[in-house]
Amino acid sequence: MADDMEKTLDITPFDRLQIVRHKNRPTIRDYLPLIFTDFYEFHGDRLFGDDGAILGGVGRFHGMPVTVIAEVKGRDIYENKNSNFAMPHPEGYRKALRLARQAEKFHRPVICFIDTPGAFCGVAAEKRGQGEAIAKNLAEFMTLKTPVISIVLGEGGSGGALALGVCDELAMLENASYSVISPRGFASILWKDATREEEACNIMRITAEDAVALGVAEAIIPEPDGGAHNDPETTAENISEFLAKSLNNKIAKNIDLLLNERYNKFRKIGEFTE
Amino acid sequence: MLEDLFKVVTARFNGDDNEKEKSADASSVPMFKCPRCSCSCGYEQLEENKWVCPECGYHSRISAKDRIAITCDSGSFIEYDKGMSSLNPIDFPDYEGKISAMQDKTGLCEAVVTGECTIHGERCLIGIMDSHFMMASMGSVVGEKVTRAFERAAEMNLPLILFTASGGARMQEGLVSLMQMAKTSGAAARLSEAGGLYITVLTDPTTGGVTASFASLGDIIIAEPKVLVGFAGRRVIEGTIKQRLPEDFQSAEFMLENGFVDLICDRKNMRRTLAHLIRLHRPSQKMEDMTDGR
Numbered sequence: 039m040a041d042d043m044e045k046t047l048d049i050t051p052f053d054r055l056q057i058v059r060h061k062n063r064p065t066i067r068d069y070l071p072l073i074f075t076d077f078y079e080f081h082g083d084r085l086f087g088d089d090g091a092i093l094g095g096v097g098r099f100h101g102m103p104v105t106v107i108a109e110v111k112g113r114d115i116y117e118n119k120n121s122n123f124a125m126p127h128p129e130g131y132r133k134a135l136r137l138a139r140q141a142e143k144f145h146r147p148v149i150c151f152i153d154t155p156g157a158f159c160g161v162a163a164e165k166r167g168q169g170e171a172i173a174k175n176l177a178e179f180m181t182l183k184t185p186v187i188s189i190v191l192g193e194g195g196s197g198g199a200l201a202l203g204v205c206d207e208l209a210m211l212e213n214a215s216y217s218v219i220s221p222r223g224f225a226s227i228l229w230k231d232a233t234r235e236e237e238a239c240n241i242m243r244i245t246a247e248d249a250v251a252l253g254v255a256e257a258i259i260p261e262p263d264g265g266a267h268n269d270p271e272t273t274a275e276n277i278s279e280f281l282a283k284s285l286n287n288k289i290a291k292n293i294d295l296l297l298n299e300r301y302n303k304f305r306k307i308g309e310f311t312e
Numbered sequence: 313m314l315e316d317l318f319k320v321v322t323a324r325f326n327g328d329d330n331e332k333e334k335s336a337d338a339s340s341v342p343m344f345k346c347p348r349c350s351c352s353c354g355y356e357q358l359e360e361n362k363w364v365c366p367e368c369g370y371h372s373r374i375s376a377k378d379r380i381a382i383t384c385d386s387g388s389f390i391e392y393d394k395g396m397s398s399l400n401p402i403d404f405p406d407y408e409g410k411i412s413a414m415q416d417k418t419g420l421c422e423a424v425v426t427g428e429c430t431i432h433g434e435r436c437l438i439g440i441m442d443s444h445f446m447m448a449s450m451g452s453v454v455g456e457k458v459t460r461a462f463e464r465a466a467e468m469n470l471p472l473i474l475f476t477a478s479g480g481a482r483m484q485e486g487l488v489s490l491m492q493m494a495k496t497s498g499a500a501a502r503l504s505e506a507g508g509l510y511i512t513v514l515t516d517p518t519t520g521g522v523t524a525s526f527a528s529l530g531d532i533i534i535a536e537p538k539v540l541v542g543f544a545g546r547r548v549i550e551g552t553i554k555q556r557l558p559e560d561f562q563s564a565e566f567m568l569e570n571g572f573v574d575l576i577c578d579r580k581n582m583r584r585t586l587a588h589l590i591r592l593h594r595p596s597q598k599m600e601d602m603t604d605g606r
């Protein structure tokens with residue numbers, strides 16, 4: 039045990055980022071069948087199209103119907119082509135919102151899995167209102183009258199992650215990160231030197247522990263030694279254990295209380311003097 | 313209605329360095345160089361034209377102080393939360409130093425000024441982002457002041473007008489900065505549920521995390537002509553697609569064409585437009601002849 043403790047303490051944020059970017063890092067496609075049953079994927083935003091970077095649908099968790107919304111990292115070139123390396127377009131966020139509204143109507147909790155380098159930056163994304171799509175999700179999830187639980191599986195990149203991150207409880211896998219911009223982008227903007235990625239990564243406070251300390255996350259889900267890729271089944275069990283506890287807690291709450299707590303969770307984040 | 317006369321505003325235009333250049337002639341008076349059409353004109357002429365380029369109509373960046381002067385009824389503005397100043401949530405090296413240097417340079421405590429005022433007699437809450445303060449990036453203070461503006465608008469049952477401008481998130485505040493997007497958007501959603509009127513005026517430049525939060529959530533979204541509005545940085549997109557983007561990409565006009573802006577309004581008509589829109593949203597107004605005769 040003492041050995042394990044020391045090992046964890048030695049891991050730098052940059053080391054964790056390498057674990058998260060490992061080519062065998064499990065994705066939502068690995069976890070889905072291990073955590074949910076009777077899953078049906080639902081496609082499309084009913085406005086423009088279907089975005090492969092975000093999957094959504096209904097299934098059962100321990101027998102209870104739930105809505106699942108997730109950013110999709112590909113496990114190979116083919117999957118990544120379909121999922122655009124988990125960088126959603128506006129229609130992805132709008133699909134997520136459509137399915138969240140559906141969950142609200144049918145009184146199902148929403149479970150979001152965050153795993154993205156960020157929202158896609160491109161001409162089509164701008165034309166179809168990337169900013170508006172993310173903004174709308176932030177506003178609508180804040181007032182969604184059903185429990186929302188979010189879990190960061192790998193990279194939680196900026197607004198593209200936050201669009202699935204307005205929730206009652208946020209958990210992070212042990213090695214996952216959550217950041218305002220990639221460490222590379224941070225170094226490039228603030229120091230005009232993208233090669234200082236590692237240094238940026240280590241001061242940005244992007245780890246699961248940092249997110250808890252900053253009041254952004256409530257829980258850390260343990261990963262097997264060396265990272266989730268060494269044992270996806272155990273990782274899935276750990277995710278299930280967290281979900282069961284969290285859902286039980288949130289479902290039991292009066293909805294007005296839940297919404298006030300959700301609002302205040304974000305309301306109190308910020309450090310200033312007057 | 314005709315009181316949109318030019319006001320003599322004493323504060324000097326405080327433009328970006330790249331908008332300023334020494335004039336070629338011997339007088340060496342600083343000249344405004346338009347970033348859209350590259351024409352030059354004197355700051356006095358620019359100020360008389362409400363800082364709008366006389367050649368192409370580009371609505372250039374102005375300070376919060378000047379915005380208040382040309383928008384609010386004279387003497388009506390009351391500032392809220394004036395002294396709020398950022399701390400250093402992720403202990404970013406020398407962030408405090410950067411903040412205090414910006415405070416000295418701009419005379420502002422932070423990148424947004426909020427308060428209440430009247431516009432043609434219409435009482436409202438108002439917030440103005442000032443791009444001269446760290447490109448009006450959104451950190452804890454911008455997030456908190458904007459959130460309070462939404463909450464006060466709901467409590468006081470007053471319309472809220474936000475003039476947005478921002479380079480995006482305040483990188484030096486890390487994840488705390490990102491969370492301000494959720495905080496402000498949540499407050500906007502609550503004001504909307506309370507039935508409050510929220511008008512956004514997109515000014516140059518409105519980008520990144522501010523576009524992806526409260527700037528895009530107005531009941532009515534107005535933009536000033538030719539201003540930059542978008543989510544991703546132009547150079548980031550050009551890097552992705554490996555080609556140059558057209559000039560008008562991410563302009564107010566581009567956003568209107570793609571359906572994300574209700575109307576584009578000239579600065580000289582802004583006061584009148586805002587006052588009219590506020591009046592149009594007063595509760596339970598009936599048709600005149602029906603309430604009279606029946």
Ligand SMILES: [Zn+2]
Nearest residue numbers: 346349365368
């Ligand atoms: Zn011009």
